[in-house]
Amino acid sequence: MRDWVLITGCSTGIGRALVEACRQRGWGVVATARKVASLADLPDGEDLLRLPLDVTDPASLEAAAKACAGLHLTALINNAGYGQMGPLEMLRPEELRAQLETNVVGLHAATSAFLPLIRRNAAPGAGRVVHVASILGRMNVPMAGAYCASKHAVVALAETLRLEVAPAVRVMVVEPGAVRSEFRDTLTRAMGDLPERIQGTPFEPLVKAYLDRHRSHAQTHGLPAVACAARIAAAMSRANPPRRLVIGRDAFWSRAAKAVLPAGLWEWAVRKAFGL
Numbered sequence: 001m002r003d004w005v006l007i008t009g010c011s012t013g014i015g016r017a018l019v020e021a022c023r024q025r026g027w028g029v030v031a032t033a034r035k036v037a038s039l040a041d042l043p044d045g046e047d048l049l050r051l052p053l054d055v056t057d058p059a060s061l062e063a064a065a066k067a068c069a070g071l072h073l074t075a076l077i078n079n080a081g082y083g084q085m086g087p088l089e090m091l092r093p094e095e096l097r098a099q100l101e102t103n104v105v106g107l108h109a110a111t112s113a114f115l116p117l118i119r120r121n122a123a124p125g126a127g128r129v130v131h132v133a134s135i136l137g138r139m140n141v142p143m144a145g146a147y148c149a150s151k152h153a154v155v156a157l158a159e160t161l162r163l164e165v166a167p168a169v170r171v172m173v174v175e176p177g178a179v180r181s182e183f184r185d186t187l188t189r190a191m192g193d194l195p196e197r198i199q200g201t202p203f204e205p206l207v208k209a210y211l212d213r214h215r216s217h218a219q220t221h222g223l224p225a226v227a228c229a230a231r232i233a234a235a236m237s238r239a240n241p242p243r244r245l246v247i248g249r250d251a252f253w254s255r256a257a258k259a260v261l262p263a264g265l266w267e268w269a270v271r272k273a274f275g276l
């Protein structure tokens with residue numbers, strides 16, 4: 001019997017690439033997106049089911065869980081998310097709330113919706129829950145306070161869930177560095193009127209440098225989404241998946257530097273890198 005994995009946020013980027021990466025490894029894939037039409041160009045097959053899913057909408061989650069009831073669903077990849085950028089002093093509470101609602105509460109709601117099916121179907125140890133966090137779930141940088149807070153929370157949820165559902169279900173947390181996807185277009189949209197709001201404040205140069213340099217640097221030098229997805233699909237398909245999967249040289253080296261540098265020196269280097 002074919003094992004199925006449900007993936008959130010498959011319209012673009014890592015989620016989109018995961019659909020093919022998982023299919024290639026023999027998984028049946030429930031590809032989900034807020035707009036199911038965005039999945040129309042995925043190659044048809046007996047191993048693909050397209051479903052609409054907004055992780056912040058309980059009715060949408062319930063409908064998707066019902067639609068999966070007849071499948072041998074044994075895995076979930078919580079991939080959906082976006083980045084709310086902006087200096088914390090200028091961040092509106094509703095922007096922080098929305099960030100946590102999608103990246104944290106939505107991820108938790110999706111886990112709650114599909115975990116009972118995974119428990120029902122998977123042999124002991126064969127169930128998989130994958131949380132796509134970020135290397136910014138272990139460290140913090142200027143401009144990304146809301147996003148970092150959400151990804152630290154994702155790491156905490158993953159590590160707690162692992163303790164609670166082992167050994168039946170294995171929980172893996174993915175910590176990529178920069179990956180080329182739609183992520184940076186989305187975060188520009190999520191910024192809204194921030195570039196106007198910060199005019200005349202000490203944060204104006206920080207936001208300008210971020211928009212001019214950091215965003216495009218990550219988009220140019222980041223890992224292709226396909227390569228990131230291939231690593232995730234390979235790791236989750238192993239009999240003994242890793243607890244943590246750090247992806248990308250930038251993630252590896254920044255993690256190593258943070259571990260060995262004194263805190264003051266680390267903060268100096270990060271501030272310098274962001275022009276502060």
Ligand SMILES: NC(=O)c1ccc[n+]([C@@H]2O[C@H](COP(=O)([O-])OP(=O)(O)OC[C@H]3O[C@@H](n4cnc5c(N)ncnc54)[C@H](OP(=O)(O)O)[C@@H]3O)[C@@H](O)[C@H]2O)c1
Binds near residue numbers: 013
């Ligand atoms: N790109 C990076 O550098 C990077 C690095 C580390 C971690 N990550 C993480 O990797 C994951 C995937 O990001 P990506 O880089 O592939 O960016 P992306 O191309 O922007 O894809 C994000 C996906 O999440 C979906 N999404 C957003 N809100 C949603 C909601 N409420 N319900 C369902 N789906 C929703 C988007 O759907 P719509 O098309 O409907 O908006 C899209 O399919 C995210 O969790 C991100 O934080 C990315």
